[in-house]
Amino acid sequence: MRWLIPIVLYLLLELYAFQAVKTISKNQIIHIVYLLVSISILGYVIYTFSNYDRSVGPTKYTLRASGMLLLTLVPKLILVLFMFGEDIIRVCVAGYTYLTNTFFEGTATQYLPDRRKFISQIALGVAAIPFAGLLHGIFRGKYNFKVIHHVLHFNDLPSAFDGFRVTQISDIHSGSFDDPAKIEYAVDLINEQNTDLLLFTGDIVNTMAKEMDDWIDTFKRIKTPQYGKYSVLGNHDYGEYVTWESQEAKEANFQAIKDIHNKIDFNLLLNDNRYIEKEGERIAVIGVENWGHNFKKAGDLTKATKGVNKEDFKILLSHDPSHWEHEVKKHDDHFHLTLSGHTHGFQFGIEIPGFMRWSPVQYVYKQWAGMYSEMGRYLNVNRGFGFHAFPGRVGIWPEITVIELRKGEKPT
Incomplete structure (x- = not known):
């Protein structure tokens, strides 16, 4: 049960971030690969930390799991910030459109605008910066004396x-x-x-x-x-x-x-x-x-x-x-x-x-x-x-x- 809330929150974060991928590409293979990689990493992290032995303490395996978690979590948090910001604007536009049509008898039938591809592209570009930084930190930075x-x-x-x-x-x-x-x-x-x-x-x-x-x-x-x-x-x-x-x-x-x-x-x-x-x-x-x-x-x-x-x-x-x-x-x-x-x-x-x-x-x-x-x-x-x-x-x-x-x- 102690894992339930963190897992649910992570999955919600994952589903939200996934919207950026879907907006940029309609290719189903890319969608499937993205989800499989994300699920595999999450599974590995859960397995590693659920089997953490307090009589042994931190090991190279727990270090690797924490590295993989941060490597995927930080970029996705950035994606979500962009997507959530866009959603605030979309909801405001939808509300304005609804009120306008209600009071002035407009003809629009879609109140909530579609996601804009360029917003998702910017979000992915910005998220790539910490991803690259973390990747460099794991493979090179830790020994950059x-x-x-x-x-x-x-x-x-x-x-x-x-x-x-x-x-x-x-x-x-x-x-x-x-x-x-x-x-x-x-x-x-x-x-x-x-x-x-x-x-x-x-x-x-x-x-x-x-x-x-x-x-x-x-x-x-x-x-x-x-x-x-x-x-x-x-x-x-x-x-x-x-x-x-x-x-x-x-x-x-x-x-x-x-x-x-x-x-x-x-x-x-x-x-x-x-x-x-x-x-x-x-x-x-x-x-x-x-x-x-x-x-x-x-x-x-x-x-x-x-x-x-x-x-x-x-x-x-x-x-x-x-x-x-x-x-x-x-x-x-x-x-x-x-x-x-x-x-x-x-x-x-x-x-x-x-x-x-x-x-x-x-x-x-x-x-x-x-x-x-x-x-x-x-x-x-x-x-x-x-x-x-x-x-x-x-x-x-x-x-x-x-x-x-x-x-x-x-x-x-």
Whole structure:
């Protein structure tokens, strides 16, 4: 029964969108092929999600099903908007014609005008744009890795760290990968940055530690910079989105996920900190467990900063950017730079540098992608390395961030 209402709504949407196809072509073969394809996709999606195993969690099959659903649903929604708009005009014309004939004894017998072919053609043309975008996002966009550079200036940065370069990656989600060659390429891209420090801000898997088994050797190839590799956990690393046979099984999976970090030579910070020393000066790298305004709150800034002086220069790793908004940016300890991920930029949006930035996720997260600053404190929200839920990226590409720290005022 829980599927009944969504299926009925989808079928109504499908029948409405089908009117555009019928208006453009009277060929019965085209009509039959269109309906067979639509019914087959709907059947596959229903079968996949009705057999979803909560003890396993998301799989490549559920990713494929969600991709197919969006690939067909979004264009059809656009078709329906056009067709519904035309129907409003048709009904108004019909009402006017009826009233005119009623009161002035006209001779018209058809009150409701026929659909206009050019409206359907425009609708299909517009709907083809998101269809092509989603198709590109599924087959190419999800591995369209981009290196994003930022230069940040701080008056209180220790002089020895002037020009210090940090690489950030986030949201690996290894359980979603389906192309080893592309991941190898991305690892090479990370290594090419040749920075001083490498930081990973959580979500190494979707749910299960075993998702990473086939990728350990690949990620172990990430070179350890002179000043090390550090990481934290994300919300998906706690195994809380599946049903476990026992608490012991959940805890064993959680321990296995934490062990992965050591296997790929990352120093996992669990509400802990480390000092990076250079030429007799130092900065603090602080890592908290996940803290999300709408997710798990395991992060503890007090515990994580134990032994760190208030005046020290601090880089904080915190997976969810809502932590910065609700706790970090006004904290008395003054965290100079916070690195987060989590949002993936929704894996869908429009980014035109210097002109436009938009994604549906901005209505949920105030800080959702890129660099932000308030009161001399910075937050970088990495767009993510991998993908989840939708097997693609449209307009929001997977990101490797390189941040250069500079001492002094930003040049004008």
